[in-house]
Amino acid sequence: MRIVNLKVNGVGQAFLARPETTLLLALREQLGLTGAKRGCAQGACGSCTVLLDGEPVVSCLVPAATVDGADIATVEGLADGEKLSDVQQAFLDGFATQCGFCTPGMIMSAEALLDRNPNPTRDEVNEAISGNVCRCTGYEPIVSAILDAAERRREGAKL
Amino acid sequence: MTLLRGRGYASVNYPTGMNLGGDPSQALIHATTMGGFVVSLSSVDLGQGLKTVVAQCAAETLGMPMENVIIDTADTDTGPHCMGTFASRGTHRVGNAVIMAAREAREVMLDVAAEELEVDAGDLETDGTGYVRLKGSPETKIHISEVALAAHFKQGKSISGRGIYLKERNYPVPETGEMDPDSCQAHACTVAEVEVDDETGVVTVLSLHNTYEIGRALNPGMVAQQIEGGAWMGVSHAIFESTEPYYPASRDHGPVDFSEYLMPGPAEIPVQTSVILERPASNGPFGAKGIGEMTANAPIPAIANAIFDACGVRLTTMPFTPESVLRGIDARRDDALSA
Amino acid sequence: MPRVNPIDTEYFKDERKPDFTVIGTTVQRSDALGHVTGRTEFFEDRTFPGLAHVKIHRSAHHHAKIDDVDCSEALAVPGVLRVITYRDVPSNWYVVLRLIGIEPNDEPVLAEDRVLYKGEPIVAVVADSEAAALEGVRRVKVSYTELPAVFDVEEALAPDAPIIKQAGTNYFVYEGHHARRLRFGDVERGFAEADYIFEWRYSSAPIEHAPTETTGCIVVPQSGGRLLIHSNTQAAFFTLDNTALILDRPFTDLQVKGGTVGGGFGGKVDVMVEPLACIAAMLTHRPVKFVYTREEEMQVSSPRAAERIYIKDGVMNDGRIVARKVMLYVDAGAYSRHSPYGTTKACAHLPGPYTIPNVYADCHCVYTNRTPSSAMRGFGVTIADFALESQMDRIARALDMDPLQFRLRNAYRDGDMKAHRKVASGTALIEVIQRAAALVGHDLPEEYRAMSSKGGAA
Secondary structure, three states, rough: OOEEEEEEEEEEEEEEEEOEEEEHHHHHHHHOOOOOOOHHHHHHHHHHHHHHEOOEEEEEHHHHHHHHEEEEEOHHHHHHHHOHHHHHHHHHHOOOOOOOOHHHHHHHHHHHHHHHOOOOHHHHHHHHOOOOOOOOOHHHHHHHHHOOOOOOHHHHOOO | OOOOEEEEEEEEEEEEEEOOOOOOEEEEEEEEOOOOOEEEEOOOOOOOOOHHHHHHHHHHHHHHOOEEEEEOOOOOOOOOOOOOOOOHHHHHHHHHHHHHHHHHHHHHHHHHHHHHHHOOOHEEOOOOOOHHHHHEEEEEEEEEEHHHHHHHHHHOOOOEEEEEEOOOOOOOOOOOOOOOOOOOEEEEEEEEEEEEOOOOOOOEEEEEEEEEEOOOOHHHHHHHHHHHHHHHHHHHHHHHHOOOOOOOOOOOOOOOOOOOOOOOOHHHOOOOEEEEEEEOOOOOHHHHHOOHHHHHHHHHHHHHHHHHHHOOOOOOOOOOOOOHHHHHHHEEEEEEEEO | OOOOEEEOOOOOOOOOOOOOOOOOOOOOOOOHOOOOOOOOOOOHHHHOOOEEEEEEEEEEOOOOEEEEEEEEHHHHHEEEEEEEEHOOOOOOOOOOOOHHHOOOOOOOOOOOOOOOOOEEEEEEEEEHHHHHHHHHHHEEEEEEEEOOOOOOOHHHHHHOOOOOOOOOOEEEEEEOOOEEEEEEEHHHHHHOOOOOEEEEEEEEEOOOOOOOOOOOEEEOOOOOOOEEEEEOOOOHHHHHHHHHHHHHHHHHHHEEOOOOOOOOOOOOOOOOOOHHHHHHHHHOOOEEEEEEHHHHHHHOOOOOOOOEEEEEEEEEEOOEEEEEEEEOOOOOOOOOOOHHHHHHHHHOOOOOOOOOOOEEEEEEEEEEOOOEEOOOOOHHHHHHHHHHHHHHHHHHHHOOHHHHHHHHHHOOOOOOOOOOOOOOOOOOOOHHHHHHHHHHOOOOHHHHHOOOOOOOOO
């Protein structure tokens, strides 16, 4: 058992981590951030994707004790008040959600992609979300929404 | 290595609802003090958008804006009975129940408005913006918030309604199978185009072109979601999925996670075009038939038929794995050699 | 912007009503904002102090007699609160479809003296943490005597097959019959009159629903003694009623809350987790979570049934199908669940969307020693459509006919009598074929373009 200090969505947090506690469970059960979902706990569905120091990780495979001092970004931190992030708004406008369970993880993978590559090709989008399983949408609306979000971001950057 | 292309067709129908035990759903609706309408249900939204589509049914029937409709589901203490979300029944059954409840509530709403405006309720209409108006005299109007307040605090009336849709029980005749199982049938025709790699046996689905007849598209954006997502599932069923790769000979080697249970990723999705036809069902809510389930069906045989068209291999066992394609190609070569 | 498919209003013009206000428009999904912000509340997003966890010790064999169950080591694991065996289940035998009169109760919530499939639940372990529950599960010791297992639907029906079901048959009995029957016209006379006979076999393997959210629930004991069940069931009252029957408690003792589900596809109608979670909550007086692992979802939760389908058709030179005989076998696995109903649904779907004067079908709901199958998107129809439409393609090729013209020639129309003796109405198969042909530039002769679904027997 150790105390973990970290930043989540820009806010300093601390929690007690047992050796078996994963980052996902710490976020959900100790910090009350349930946006990241447990879809498999095997690192194979991507529903629990969050950003760890800017990199997308499957938080179900990250031991909580290893993230001391880290900067974590989750879906809860994306919107600025009522104003959604470009990725969130593009998912909303593009009907890129059905059941919504994969959505937070999918959005975090997309945010990470656009942070490092503002102008991705369709193939690069496909690759960026290749670890995120969606069983409802057939992916096409999601890929389109991410490409749309990239354009929105570029337009926003020009302003 | 040669990439062989082929085209395949399939046409299907699909029942809305499947009745064996009597198939009901209920809805209750009531106005809040300021003219919100709470629709109480115990129905489940699996992600197909039931909450949205039944809110549309309520708004359309009440003649009120969507913003005034609140869907409260699924709590068995507060929501009346619903059989469940399956058999492409949700929109049809719950939609009909909500329409019936909303009609009853609308009648009270118009009565209350009539008394406030001192006119006959039969002369009133709604315009979808939140006002109840006198027909032909659009300035004689009252906002729903005033109607609801008057009902609560002045007239002592409950603006509320009860709705149920029941497909009555039907017993199949054991000797002949005579039965009345469904409420209506939706239709689809899919044209699939595939590419078969004759060296690896890998099938790539290039495109799916669909026409669907679904009675009435209540929310075309959500209809498109069902068609697109269902088609993806059909492709996945056709060429990837099984929990028992050696069925029925061996129960071993069953996949236990998403790295073993294969499904197409975003890079493996076909181009899709679809057209909708509407032949309203007499018993459907605003004519709608169920489309939720059927969208995975026609792509599978269309792909099988396209594979045959491409390489002459008739696959009769799902899924159409590279191994089964290659075995088929080998068998054809052997036949050609021995002939 | 959302992708919206064009609606071709030229078809059925006279039957379409004028436009509505919000019906027929692409209204934003009411749940989408919650989805993109992560605020949508799924059942597992609720936390409760003192939450206990249920995990299951499952059968290691496909078919075996249980000689002994030893839970003493499991109980000794720190954090383990209780073990639950069939003796703790008030009404252990059930079939979910009993709510619509299906008999018999053929499945135990927890196995008693034998197991019928690998992965069948035998003991539930309740513990403070998931890790302790899993350790408890590992320490349960079950000794078995293996029995011969049956894995093939047709072998299961053979006279010398070991009978695996208590009811005495390896098939569901439909009112005295070994299959759901469909008898329409005289199929043998149809074959005798036909110019050609085509007979082929089709089959499929089981398929998993694979919802991204696995099946689960949290049960919270209430101050008045009632149990509140937060569930991702597809059918709230169906779950409530079945759970109350298993618990042998008044229906008013239970409350189910749900309605927001991370994908269902038919996989969450089986009432698999709620009864045991309720029992665990009653025995420990604590809130209890029982959620399937992904591995359980893949291998233990009901899949879409594997099917085997033989279709024999009698066809005339001009392409009319005059007789169709179908032998359909649904692999229900070890227990009924929803398969008797799905098999009837398959039967009602035959012979496909075509008008055929002579139809004969036996649709068998067969038990084997594998994970019970149950409902899935397109229940009873998806695999049948694969078989039927593959058959149509093969016949068209054998007759050297255009595949769409062959379908149009046999398409059902308003007023036609279906094989299950319901008069067809509201049909539109002809029109979707015509429109799909136009969509891909597949030329149809005028004779076929002029056809209409309204021109049936009536």
